[in-house]
Amino acid sequence: MDKPLEPTGEQAPRARRSLPLAILGICLLAAAAIILIVGRAGTPTDASPEAGFARDMGTHHAQAVEMAFIVRDATDDERVRQLAYDIIVTQTAQRGIFMGWLQQWGLNQATERPRMAWMAGHGHTASGAAVTAGAAMPGMATSAELDKLRQAEGKDAEILFLQLMIRHHEGGVQMADALQRLSEREEVVTMARHISAGQAGEIKLMTEMLAxxxxxxxxxxxx
Known part of the structure; x- marks a missing residue:
């Protein structure tokens, strides 16, 4: 049987150069596999800023939608009713996205972790104190304020709604801006950026309507 040909002359250096290239190729494939595995393992955990944001902002949005339904039925003013409709549609849709993320990440919609734990130390209350785990979400209306809104009608309802929703939106901006500082997950950061810009625009509109x-x-x- 003929022996395999040994590289000779110019073939020998080429053969020696091909070995490092082959090793480099294997290393690149291995690195790609590691990145893929780590990316899958990098799904947000129950204690992550992303999961906390999704849950807390979902709760925050739910109250905004509740207030919007109340004022929609308490006034005949078309601009206020249109604003209420926009809030209902937009924030209901966003809340659905938050719940979808949690399901995709294999997490429950509810958790035993205290609310705002994800934002603790990264935001401030109205008094300027740092947000602590378990603190009330910024901008939320109290039960007494909601009862007062339910009892109001016409112009009184419009004014109270705008006052409550401006403050509520300010809280939403606080939460959205905090998430952008804490996360690098593209879809969550993009949503937070959208919420911050959208609610800032509505704050300006509502301030003008209130005046x-x-x-x-x-x-x-x-x-």
């Missing part, structure tokens, strides 16, 4: 009705916003909670 037109002779009302003034509550002291801002944004720092």
């Amino acid at each position: 037109a009705r002779g009302g003034r916003p509550y002291p801002s909670i944004l720092k």
Whole structure:
């Protein structure tokens, strides 16, 4: 049987050069596999900022939708009713996305972790104190304020709704901005950026609508 040909002359250096290239190729394939595995393992955990944001912002949105339904039925003003409709549609859709993320990440919608734990130390209350785990979500209306809104009608309902929703949106901006500082997950950061910009725009609109009705916003909670 003929022996395999040994590289000779110029073939020998080429053969020696091909070995490092082959090793490099194997290393690149291995690195790609590791990145894929780590990417899958990098799904947000129950204690992650992403999961906390999805849950807490979902709760935050739910109250905004509740207030929007209340004022929609309490006034005949078309601009206020249109604003309420926009909030209902937009924030209901976003809340559905939050719940979908949790399902995709294999996490429950509810958790035993205290609310705002993900934002603790990365945001501030109206008094300027740092947000702590278990703190009330910024901008949320109290039960007494919701009861007052339910009892109001016409212009009184419009003014109170705008005051409550401006403060509520300011809290949403706080939460969205905090998430952008804490996360690098593209879809969550993009949503937070969208919420921050959208609610800032609505704050400006609602402030103008409030002034037109002779009302003034509550002291801002944004720092």
